[in-house]
Ligand SMILES: Nc1ncnc2c1ncn2[C@@H]1O[C@H](COP(=O)(O)OP(=O)(O)O)[C@@H](O)[C@H]1O
């Protein structure tokens with residue numbers, strides 16, 4: 001489904017030297033896999049995830065989605081692909097604070113321009129109900145717990161029926177009990193709906209919950 | 223479309239969160255829009271008022287005045303040429319009355335003077351003419367009666383007075399009837415008080431005049447001349463032809479530059495032109511404050527964009543295109559500007575309502591439309607650069623922004 005070939009990502013640092021966050025990374029992700037990307041802080045996990053999620057482009061190497069090289073896609077095409085293909089879950093939840101929980105979940109559907117507002121609303125309510133936070137639909141993000149916010153973020157990620165869920169340290173801001181619940185939720189998405197799920201983490205115990213593990217250190221797969 | 227509604231909602235919510243900032247930002251637009259709207263309202267009101275004043279003077283009237291006043295349809299630059307150079311006399315009246323389709327010719331003599339009734343004295347204007355003056359100017363008696371042709375022929379020492387001066391002198395209009403009034407030492411009997419015509423702003427104040435037969439008024443007018451003549455034409459008259467005839471007859475006695483024959487409509491359009499130009503100048507000056515308001519909006523929109531880089535990153539990550547982000551911030555800028563515009567309009571309405579009793583200000587739908595369109599356009603023009611900057615932010619840098 002996704003193939004990275006010799007992907008490198010260089011950053012220009014403050015001292016005008018080049019820093020390679022990713023070095024010659026090649027990997028293949030198949031449909032329905034559940035993978036964790038494990039490595040210490042600063043090893044390049046987020047960079048890799050952003051490239052897989054089409055938020056960033058590599059300095060060198062190619063990224064193909066369903067066999068198609070994305071290097072030549074326009075900004076609009078990439079936006080559309082992000083909207084339909086990927087759902088992101090972040091460590092800091094990244095909900096929009098001035099929108100309600102329901103509106104946050106509906107937002108991807110509005111940008112995708114596929115569903116009518118009432119359809120988007122009923123799908124969003126369905127997801128919220130499934131994750132046990134339907135009663136929070138009219139609340140604002142800063143009024144609910146971290147676990148509830150992360151559930152909201154997962155609901156938002158699922159809104160447009162993506163093929164791939166990318167979760168960057170999804171339990172990093174949660175206590176261990178809540179973290180476990182969120183992990184269970186993510187892995188169940190893979191099992192029950194055969195969604196491809198990639199979980200980025202520095203925590204080996206979290207990583208142990210996925211079948212496949214990719215280890216990364218200093219920008220290289222190990 | 224859904225996107226815009228959503229963006230609008232989130233913009234309005236944002237405004238609610240930053241009430242003071244929103245108010246201060248839209249203050250520039252508010253001031254600009256209210257000054258433009260008020261100037262237009264006052265200009266329009268004044269124009270309408272003067273038009274009404276003239277219209278109430280009666281129709282089918284041609285005015286003959288000394289000097290050249292109009293040139294090519296507008297007021298002559300540098301004022302009338304040789305104003306006061308000539309005065310008309312009874313021979314002109316008789317000569318013009320011979321023109322076919324002329325119903326009557328009113329001689330007009332007027333003089334500012336003081337009048338008194340024993341202990342009270344007031345400033346007043348004498349307006350002397352023939353008995354047809356009341357028909358010509360659409361004046362009717364409220365109490366007593368107006369003077370007649372025979373009064374004019376007899377040089378009767380009588381006056382018909384306007385309601386304003388009647389109130390000033392006698393408190394109650396009807397108590398003026400039959401009383402004597404002294405004008406420059408001469409006694410006149412008041413035989414009538416006119417119905418109020420209203421006005422007195424910009425146009426002649428017909429309610430304050432003392433009307434008397436022009437024959438009687440000769441005592442104040444030893445030269446027996448008139449400052450103007452008013453020609454009443456029949457209803458279906460060929461006005462252009464009559465004007466030509468009047469010109470020809472007057473040219474036998476006077477030079478071309480020494481008099482003007484003016485049709486009501488010409489005067490109206492000339493006045494209208496002056497108001498349009500005056501208003502345009504004032505409105506343009508007021509429009510500068512709109513630009514200042516626009517710059518304020520641009521400034522605050524740049525701040526908003528910087529504050530919300532992370533939010534922009536999140537939106538891009540979940541599928542927003544550059545265009546979606548552009549629309550969102552443009553919507554906000556327009557909403558901000560339109561908010562200022564609507565506030566400005568509201569305040570203008572209140573002010574116009576407040577001054578209504580003293581000044582005939584008037585806000586028409588055109589003014590409202592202009593105010594709303596202009597404030598939207600300002601939002602677009604000054605919102606586009608900040609919105610473009612927001613749209614052009616790289617998704618990855620934005621989502622990583624802390
Ligand atoms: N925009 C950037 N400019 C320069 N260096 C960056 C930038 N983004 C990330 N880095 C660096 O790249 C390395 C990898 O970052 P990241 O992928 O976030 O690591 P991880 O997610 O594994 O903690 C880090 O050392 C980080 O400082």
Ligand SMILES: [Mg+2]
Pocket residue numbers: 045046047168
């Ligand atoms: Mg990271």
